[in-house]
Amino acid sequence: MTSGQTDIVIVGGGIAGLSLAALLGQIGLNITLVEPHAPPPMEQIKPTGRTVALMNTSLNILKSTQVLERIGPFTNPMERMRIIDDSMQGAKPIHVEFEAEETGKPYFGLNIPNGILRAALFERVQALESVRIISASLVNYEAHETEIIAHFDDGTKIPAKLIIGADGRQSVVRTLAGIDARIQAYDQSAVTCLIAHSRSHENTSTEFHRPAGPLAFVPLPGNRSSVVWVEKTDRAEEIMRLKKSEFIQALAEQGGEILGEITLEAGPECWPLSSVQAKSLRGPRVVILAEAAHVMSPVTAQGLNLSLRDIAALSELIADAARLGLDIGASGILKNFEKRRSFDIATRVFGVDGMNRAVSTDRRVLKKLRRAGLKTVGFCSPLKTLAVEIGLAPQIDQGRLSRGESL
Ligand SMILES: Cc1cc2nc3c(=O)[nH]c(=O)nc-3n(C[C@H](O)[C@H](O)[C@H](O)COP(=O)(O)OP(=O)(O)OC[C@H]3O[C@@H](n4cnc5c(N)ncnc54)[C@H](O)[C@@H]3O)c2cc1C
Structure with missing residues (x-):
C-alpha cells in the first residue's frame, strides 16, 4: 500500500531523530517520522540514571526545537x-x-534526563502539523533518480525526496545503504x-x-x-x-x-x-547521522553533543536548499553534509577512544603521561581555558544553530 508523498522520512524517534523532525517540521517541510516505540507522556516518565550532559552550544541547537522551557525543572x-x-x-x-x-x-551546560528530553521532543513533534509520526519499522527502500520509496514492516510504502537514518547504533538505514562501519566492542x-x-x-x-x-x-x-x-x-x-x-x-x-x-x-x-564509526554518511537519497553514524564511550560525555552538531548541519543545509526551491535529496547537498561533518566526527571518535584507553590503561607509562598532562593543565590557567574550549565548546563546525541563531 503506497501512502501519501512526503519530503523527508526520518527513521528513528530517539532524541536525535525527534530533534531533527522538530527543526525541519517547524520550517514547514513535510516530514514522516518513523518510530516503533513511542515514549510515554512526560508526566509518566520514571526517573532513571540515564542523563545527558549537554554543553552550551548543544543547548543553543535544542533551544530552536522549543523544548528547553518545558524540561527546565528537570535539568541542572x-x-x-x-x-x-x-x-x-x-x-x-x-x-x-x-x-x-x-x-x-x-x-x-545542563544535565538532562534522557527520558524527559525524548518525551518533550515527542510532544513537540506531535504538535507540528507538518510532521506525521508513524509507528512502524523501516525494512527496505528503493532509491530512484528523483525519489526514494521507504518500505515499512506493516507493508506501507512512502515515497520521499530523502531518507534520514537516525535509527541508532544498529542502524538498518546504514546497512541498507551498504555503508561500512568500523565497530569495536x-x-x-x-x-x-x-x-x-x-x-x-x-x-x-x-x-x-x-x-x-x-x-x-x-x-x-x-x-x-x-x-x-x-x-x-x-x-x-x-x-x-x-x-x-x-x-x-x-x-x-x-x-x-x-x-x-x-x-x-x-x-x-x-x-x-562500543565504538562505531561509519565510513561514509550517505548513499543515493540517503543520509545517516547521530548514533547511526558514530558511537563512543560516555567518557567526556560527547556522544549526543556531537550528534546535535550533525543535526544542526543537516537542518541548515536542507533549509537553505528548500528556500531556494532545490531538490533537498540531491547528491550535492548530501556531499556537503558529509564534507562539513567528517572532520568533527573523526576527531571526536578518535579523541574519545584515545581518552578512554588513557583513562582505563594498565600501562604505567601512559598513566604517568596523562597525569602529567592533567597536572600541567590544572596549574596553567590559559591551558585550562583552552582545554575547556576544545573539549566542551568545540570550534569545529559552529553553524548558525550552534551560535544560537535561528534556522
Ligand atoms: C551510559 C551513557 C551515558 C551517556 N552520557 C552522555 C552525555 O552525558 N552526553 C552526551 O552527549 N551523550 C551521552 N551519551 C550518548 C547518548 O546517550 C546517545 O548518543 C543518545 O542517547 C543516542 O540517541 P540516538 O537518537 O542517536 O539513538 P537511539 O536513542 O538509539 O534512537 C534510535 C531510535 O531508532 C529507532 N529505530 C531503530 N531501528 C529502526 C527502524 N528500522 N525503523 C524505525 N525506527 C528504528 C529505535 O526504536 C530508537 O528509538 C551517553 C551514552 C551512554 C551509554
Missing part, C-alpha cells in the same frame, strides 16, 4: 567540572577543577543509577579517573546526581548482582562518599560500551 546546570585522577597506586590523587565563570559563562560496560545524597553537589560534575575506568557523578535538581560508572564487563556484571546495600557501599568506596550519605533512587542499569 554544571557550573564546575572536577577531575580526580586516582589511577596510580601509591601516588597522591590529582584534582583539577574547571569553573564556567572563568570562560565568562554561568555554566558549562570495548570490554567495558557503564553501570548507571540515580542517587540522592546528604551533601550538596554544588552544581559540580565530578569525574574520577580510576584504573578500571571513569566514574562520574553529574548533578541533578535537589541533592541528587546521576552516576556513570565504567568497569570491565565482568566486574560490571558482578556489580549488577550486588544487593542494594552492597551496591551503595561499593559506590561510596569508589568516590561517592564525597557526596555524603548516599541512597539509591533508581537503577542500577548496565550498558555495554
Whole structure:
C-alpha cells in the first residue's frame, strides 16, 4: 500500500531523530517520522540514571526545537567540572577543577534526563502539523533518480525526496545503504543509577579517573546526581548482582562518599560500551547521522553533543536548499553534509577512544603521561581555558544553530 508523498522520512524517534523532525517540521517541510516505540507522556516518565550532559552550544541547537522551557525543572546546570585522577597506586590523587565563570559563562551546560528530553521532543513533534509520526519499522527502500520509496514492516510504502537514518547504533538505514562501519566492542560496560545524597553537589560534575575506568557523578535538581560508572564487563556484571546495600557501599568506596550519605533512587542499569564509526554518511537519497553514524564511550560525555552538531548541519543545509526551491535529496547537498561533518566526527571518535584507553590503561607509562598532562593543565590557567574550549565548546563546525541563531 503506497501512502501519501512526503519530503523527508526520518527513521528513528530517539532524541536525535525527534530533534531533527522538530527543526525541519517547524520550517514547514513535510516530514514522516518513523518510530516503533513511542515514549510515554512526560508526566509518566520514571526517573532513571540515564542523563545527558549537554554543553552550551548543544543547548543553543535544542533551544530552536522549543523544548528547553518545558524540561527546565528537570535539568541542572554544571557550573564546575572536577577531575580526580586516582589511577596510580601509591601516588597522591590529582584534582583539577574547571569553573564556567572563568570562560565568562554561568555554566558549562545542563544535565538532562534522557527520558524527559525524548518525551518533550515527542510532544513537540506531535504538535507540528507538518510532521506525521508513524509507528512502524523501516525494512527496505528503493532509491530512484528523483525519489526514494521507504518500505515499512506493516507493508506501507512512502515515497520521499530523502531518507534520514537516525535509527541508532544498529542502524538498518546504514546497512541498507551498504555503508561500512568500523565497530569495536570495548570490554567495558557503564553501570548507571540515580542517587540522592546528604551533601550538596554544588552544581559540580565530578569525574574520577580510576584504573578500571571513569566514574562520574553529574548533578541533578535537589541533592541528587546521576552516576556513570565504567568497569570491565565482568566486574560490571558482578556489580549488577550486588544487593542494594552492597551496591551503595561499593559506590561510596569508589568516590561517592564525597557526596555524603548516599541512597539509591533508581537503577542500577548496565550498558555495554562500543565504538562505531561509519565510513561514509550517505548513499543515493540517503543520509545517516547521530548514533547511526558514530558511537563512543560516555567518557567526556560527547556522544549526543556531537550528534546535535550533525543535526544542526543537516537542518541548515536542507533549509537553505528548500528556500531556494532545490531538490533537498540531491547528491550535492548530501556531499556537503558529509564534507562539513567528517572532520568533527573523526576527531571526536578518535579523541574519545584515545581518552578512554588513557583513562582505563594498565600501562604505567601512559598513566604517568596523562597525569602529567592533567597536572600541567590544572596549574596553567590559559591551558585550562583552552582545554575547556576544545573539549566542551568545540570550534569545529559552529553553524548558525550552534551560535544560537535561528534556522
Ligand atoms: C551510559 C551513557 C551515558 C551517556 N552520557 C552522555 C552525555 O552525558 N552526553 C552526551 O552527549 N551523550 C551521552 N551519551 C550518548 C547518548 O546517550 C546517545 O548518543 C543518545 O542517547 C543516542 O540517541 P540516538 O537518537 O542517536 O539513538 P537511539 O536513542 O538509539 O534512537 C534510535 C531510535 O531508532 C529507532 N529505530 C531503530 N531501528 C529502526 C527502524 N528500522 N525503523 C524505525 N525506527 C528504528 C529505535 O526504536 C530508537 O528509538 C551517553 C551514552 C551512554 C551509554
